[in-house]
Amino acid sequence: MKEKLTCECTVIHEDVIKAVQTKLPKNDEISKVSDLFKVLGDKTRLKIISALLKAEMCVCDISCLLNMSQSLISHQLRVLRNARLVKFRRDGKVVYYSLNDEHIEIIVQYGLEHINESGEVDETN
């Protein structure tokens, strides 16, 4: 007879569960990684990142390039800064942003490969 765990359903493969249980990333690692992907999972921010992959740019440049308000770009740059994806330097009134991490290019690159290989994402829920 199978025993119940904390969930509402009968455990089907307790051995598998036990084996996997010990190998799961820690909760706070999961948190951090999902926060990272959350930051990458936004069109505006991904456009900013794509731009910064090509060149260091100031807020105004990015705003012009993407045709989005300065305020929006500034807000999103803050999110990118908090996630340590971008760094900045100040030169007089102008603040220049650039990417902070080589991983980002690779991650975004893999993302592109994935979508190019696996075809359309099914948007119908």
Next chain:
Amino acid sequence: MKEKLTCECTVIHEDVIKAVQTKLPKNDEISKVSDLFKVLGDKTRLKIISALLKAEMCVCDISCLLNMSQSLISHQLRVLRNARLVKFRRDGKVVYYSLNDEHIEIIVQYGLEHINESGEVDETN
């Protein structure tokens, strides 16, 4: 004299903007990639993915393992299915899920490396 573009601010580096402009990914590529990261940018889904990295599992297994309701797991598996991150096979009443794509492991791996190297994410807005 500098000319105005569609944005509200004076263009500071028109040359940079023009150079970058041609190299940006297409809008629909940006959309698809950000959709992918959006899917990865959720703790529950990332836990499911982490589990499936280790073994094929049925819905009930995952639900038990993560101590989350069957309904929640099922909903999130649908999101993962729509994004083609997981595949499934049915065996009687039981539906087994597994990862659909080798990229995912690499992307998640890079995510982990990023967060381990760049220290804490600043949560203070």
Next chain:
DNA sequence: ACCTCATATGAATAATTGTTCATATGTTTA
């Protein structure tokens, strides 16, 4: 000291997304 310009930010609103609850579907077994 004042004006201008680049950037940042708080607060309000709009939009999206995650979770729960109730229930439906589909398969197996009695």
Next chain:
DNA sequence: TAAACATATGAACAATTATTCATATGAGGT
């Protein structure tokens, strides 16, 4: 065919997040 169980799903609600608008900050030039 009825009961039992695994999974799926619609609708409501809760929570989070993106965007806008108004305004603040901070630096440079006059």
